[in-house]
Amino acid sequence: xxxxxxxxxxxxxxxxxxxxxxxxxxxxxxxxxxxxxxxxxxxxxxxxxxxxxxxxxxxxxxxxxxxxxxxxxxxxxxxxxxxxxxxxxxxxxxxxxxxxxxxxxxxxxxxxxxxxxxxxxxxxxxxxxxxxxxxxxxxxxxxxxxxxxxxxxxxxxxxxxxxxxxxxxxxxxxxxxxxxxxxxxxxxxxxxxxxxxxxxxxxxxxxxxxxxxxxxxxxxxxxxxxxxxxxxxxxxxxxxxxxxxxxxxxxxxxxxxxxxxxxxxxxxxxxxxxxxxxxxxxxxxxxxxxxxxxxxxxxxxxxxxxxxxxxxxxxxxxxxxxxxxxxxxxxxxxxxxxxxxxxxxxxx
Amino acid sequence: xxxxxxxxxxxxxxxxxxxxxxxxxxxxxxxxxxxxxxxxxxxxxxxxxxxxxxxxxxxxxxxxxxxxxxxxxxxxxxxxxxxxxxxxxxxxxxxxxxxxxxxxxxxxxxxxxxxxxxxxxxxxxxxxxxxxxxxxxxxxxxxxxxxxxxxxxxxxxxxxxxxxxxxxxxxxxxxxxxxxxxxxxxxxxxxxxxxxxxxxxxxxxxxxxxxxxx
Numbered sequence: 001x002x003x004x005x006x007x008x009x010x011x012x013x014x015x016x017x018x019x020x021x022x023x024x025x026x027x028x029x030x031x032x033x034x035x036x037x038x039x040x041x042x043x044x045x046x047x048x049x050x051x052x053x054x055x056x057x058x059x060x061x062x063x064x065x066x067x068x069x070x071x072x073x074x075x076x077x078x079x080x081x082x083x084x085x086x087x088x089x090x091x092x093x094x095x096x097x098x099x100x101x102x103x104x105x106x107x108x109x110x111x112x113x114x115x116x117x118x119x120x121x122x123x124x125x126x127x128x129x130x131x132x133x134x135x136x137x138x139x140x141x142x143x144x145x146x147x148x149x150x151x152x153x154x155x156x157x158x159x160x161x162x163x164x165x166x167x168x169x170x171x172x173x174x175x176x177x178x179x180x181x182x183x184x185x186x187x188x189x190x191x192x193x194x195x196x197x198x199x200x201x202x203x204x205x206x207x208x209x210x211x212x213x214x215x216x217x218x219x220x221x222x223x224x225x226x227x228x229x230x231x232x233x234x235x236x237x238x239x240x241x242x243x244x245x246x247x248x249x250x251x252x253x254x255x256x257x258x259x260x261x262x263x264x265x266x267x268x269x270x271x272x273x274x275x276x277x278x279x280x281x282x283x284x285x286x287x288x289x290x291x292x293x294x295x296x297x298x299x300x301x302x303x304x305x306x307x308x309x310x311x312x313x314x315x316x317x318x319x320x321x322x323x324x325x326x327x328x329x330x331x332x333x334x335x336x337x338x339x340x341x342x343x344x345x346x347x348x
Numbered sequence: 349x350x351x352x353x354x355x356x357x358x359x360x361x362x363x364x365x366x367x368x369x370x371x372x373x374x375x376x377x378x379x380x381x382x383x384x385x386x387x388x389x390x391x392x393x394x395x396x397x398x399x400x401x402x403x404x405x406x407x408x409x410x411x412x413x414x415x416x417x418x419x420x421x422x423x424x425x426x427x428x429x430x431x432x433x434x435x436x437x438x439x440x441x442x443x444x445x446x447x448x449x450x451x452x453x454x455x456x457x458x459x460x461x462x463x464x465x466x467x468x469x470x471x472x473x474x475x476x477x478x479x480x481x482x483x484x485x486x487x488x489x490x491x492x493x494x495x496x497x498x499x500x501x502x503x504x505x506x507x508x509x510x511x512x513x514x515x516x517x518x519x520x521x522x523x524x525x526x527x528x529x530x531x532x533x534x535x536x537x538x539x540x541x542x543x544x545x546x547x548x549x550x551x552x553x554x555x556x557x558x559x560x561x562x
Contacts, residue, residue, distance in 0.1 A: 086462030
């Protein structure tokens with residue numbers, strides 16, 4: 001557990017970046033610091049490994065005050081990932097990953113073996129081991145950055161906007177793999193981002209900071225969306241927070257119409273299946289042209305996805321499939337709306 | 349021409365040997381002095397401008413003037429080759445302090461921040477991260493300093509220190525073209541060989557700077 005106790009950071013000249021911050025980051029969970037620029041989120045993160053020293057207050061990890069520890073040794077026990085990875089251009093990938101073990105005096109052979117294993121762990125091919133960072137794509141470099149942070153198996157990781165410099169598609173896959181990895185390793189992670197969507201997706205807890213370094217709200221993503229503490233938080237999480245909150249509800253209890261009803265439709269857009277029952281697309285009567293591949297969902301997907309699919313589909317409906325991809329139900333957007341209304345009523 | 353070379357082989361070779369050590373020893377001395385001063389200029393930003401100005405000032409002193417005044421300052425005889433070594437070391441130092449400082453400045457940023465945050469201590473970070481990354485820029489400066497020294501040594505022939513430049517003075521005095529040609533050719537060849545050697549060293553030392561971005 002990382003504990004902030006009345007931590008303040010004032011820079012020379014009087015600019016207060018963090019103002020009396022007190023909070024806890026639970027062990028084994030991802031706590032996301034999010035807020036507009038100038039809210040002190042990166043400063044807060046950097047005070048944990050003492051790359052910035054607080055003006056007052058204490059930060060402790062598992063009860064031990066970080067200011068009492070040797071700064072360099074402390075940092076080696078805390079993984080660190082930054083935007084653009086910050087890899088050493090003059091070292092090969094495997095040596096980049098082995099950085100902290102080598103600093104700790106592990107012999108070169110052993111450090112490299114461990115590094116090569118980590119390479120596959122973060123989803124990279126071992127053939128990249130002897131390349132230099134400039135030979136890798138941005139997304140690959142970022143994976144190496146994560147591997148480097150994990151090399152000494154630190155209990156705590158700090159991640160400063162690690163996925164913001166890559167394109168949206170790569171970012172999404174990095175986020176998903178990061179969550180998969182975290183489910184295996186269960187590190188205590190402090191994560192900084194300015195992107196509320198990323199915070200909601202990755203955070204077990206979200207700390208929303210406002211300019212001047214005040215903690216506006218600390219809670220689970222659902223808390224923050226459902227019960228914003230004040231106007232600033234409500235505004236920051238966005239006007240569409242109701243829609244975002246659908247991320248937390250699955251489609252399990254959603255009632256669907258039989259697939260046949262949509263396949264046999266005469267009057268409007270019809271669903272086309274292949275021989276094995278997998279959806280092929282929507283077609284207008286008469287033309288016979290496939291209009292679009294229907295995007296599909298399974299009962300484990302979120303209501304956010306289902307809603308999005310239903311309102312963007314040419315038929316105004318989303319297709320549910322089994323794990324094998326066979327269509328087993330269709331839900332129209334009106335039905336999704338009715339489902340949500342019913343849920344709201346049952347909550348009261 | 350051939351006759352001149354065969355007749356004066358030992359004189360030419362001795363001049364060449366003199367030229368080599370008179371120009372290259374100062375490169376080594378100047379570089380060794382420039383490294384810590386360049387580092388300090390980066391470590392203490394207030395020193396950067398004075399150090400750069402001092403370097404510029406030293407470099408602006410005419411070489412002949414320096415060859416003639418240094419003996420008085422150092423208490424050496426005018427003909428002592430150590431005067432030349434001292435003068436050229438000073439020029440190399442002047443040229444390379446700025447190069448070292450700028451090379452180290454050029455690698456500050458995300459990478460050094462990451463090194464710091466991963467738990468490097470200052471000396472190890474300098475040796476293991478900053479210097480290797482600064483090497484391409486520093487070696488580029490070293491090439492300029494080396495070639496410039498090889499060319500400057502000739503001037504010291506005017507104050508009587510023997511080297512390839514002595515072939516020019518002899519040729520001028522005797523109104524005789526051959527030694528001048530031999531002096532120029534050897535001087536240029538020496539500069540070219542040293543330059544190629546440094547490029548080859550850079551090739552070996554910084555394989556990472558050659559690999560292209562994807």
